[in-house]
Amino acid sequence: MGEKSKPGVGILSGTKVIVGDNELRSFLKEKGFGEEKGKRHEISLIEAIYLVEKEKMRVTDGKKILDFDDLLKNGNKVEENFYAKYSVYSDLRGRGLLVRTGLKFGSDFRVYERGSSIKSAHSKYLVHVIPEEYTCSFPEIARGVRLSKNVNKAMIYAIVDEEGDITYYQIDRVKL
Numbered sequence: 514m515g516e517k518s519k520p521g522v523g524i525l526s527g528t529k530v531i532v533g534d535n536e537l538r539s540f541l542k543e544k545g546f547g548e549e550k551g552k553r554h555e556i557s558l559i560e561a562i563y564l565v566e567k568e569k570m571r572v573t574d575g576k577k578i579l580d581f582d583d584l585l586k587n588g589n590k591v592e593e594n595f596y597a598k599y600s601v602y603s604d605l606r607g608r609g610l611l612v613r614t615g616l617k618f619g620s621d622f623r624v625y626e627r628g629s630s631i632k633s634a635h636s637k638y639l640v641h642v643i644p645e646e647y648t649c650s651f652p653e654i655a656r657g658v659r660l661s662k663n664v665n666k667a668m669i670y671a672i673v674d675e676e677g678d679i680t681y682y683q684i685d686r687v688k689l
Contacts, residue, residue, distance in 0.1 A: 522571045523561060525579065528591055530561040530572055537570055545611045545625075557614060558588050559595075559602050566603070597673040598642045604679055605640070615639050619660055624669075639666045640681075645674040658684050 521537030523530035532538055532547075532554040541547055546564065547556030556564075562584045564570040572579045579587075588595040598621055605612045611625035613636065623636035639661045643649075661668035670682045 520568060520570045522573055522578075523556065525558075525561075525572055525574045525584075525587070528558050529555045530558065531555055532570070540569070545613070558584065558591075559599050562588065562599055563603055563606060594642060594644060597644055600673055600677055601640065601642045601671040601679055612640075615641075618664060618666070619657070620668075621671075623666070636666060638669050638683075639664075640669045640671050642671045642673060645672055647672075654684060655686070658686050662686065 521532065521534035523532040523537070532541060533552070538554040541554050541556060542549065546560045547554050561570070561572050562581060565572055565579075565584060566581050572584060585596065585599070588599065592598070602612055602622065605622070605624055609627045611629055612622050613625070615621050615623040618639050620639040620641045622640040622642075624638040624640055625634055625636045641657060658668045668684050670684060672680045672682065674680075
C-alpha cells in the first residue's frame, strides 16, 4: 500500500501564512481560504490552524513544522480572545459556512451562506465573538446592529463559555 501523501506547507510570517505550493493554493482558492497575492496565497492564522487541525496543510516557521498547539500559542500572543475566535471559526466552517474576516465591518467574521462563493455572493452575517463574562451597554449593542443593517447583514453575537460551548444570538432592531 502506498503512503498517504503529506499535505502542502505554508510559511508562518507574522500573523499570516504564505503558501506557494500550487496544489495547496488551488485547494485554498476553491474552498474560500485567504486571498491571492501574486504568485502566492495568504491565509490568516485562524484559517491556518483550522487547516492544520483538519490535516489539509502543514505550517513551518522556517525551522520546524508547527503543530496545532504551537500555532494556537502564537495566536494567543498576538490577539486577545484568540482561542474563542478560533472555536467559533471552526464551528462555523464545520457547519459548511464560508467564513472570512469581518475587520472592515467592525466584527470578527463575515459569514456567507452554505454553497456561496466570495466572488458571486455577499456575506449574510456579521459575527462578533465575546466571552461569557463580557459586559456591554445597550448603546454598544445598538451600534453593532445599526452597522450591520447599514451593510445589509444580520448581526450575530457568538458567546463562548468557559467550557468552550458556543451560543449564537442574532440581534435585530424593530421599527414600530
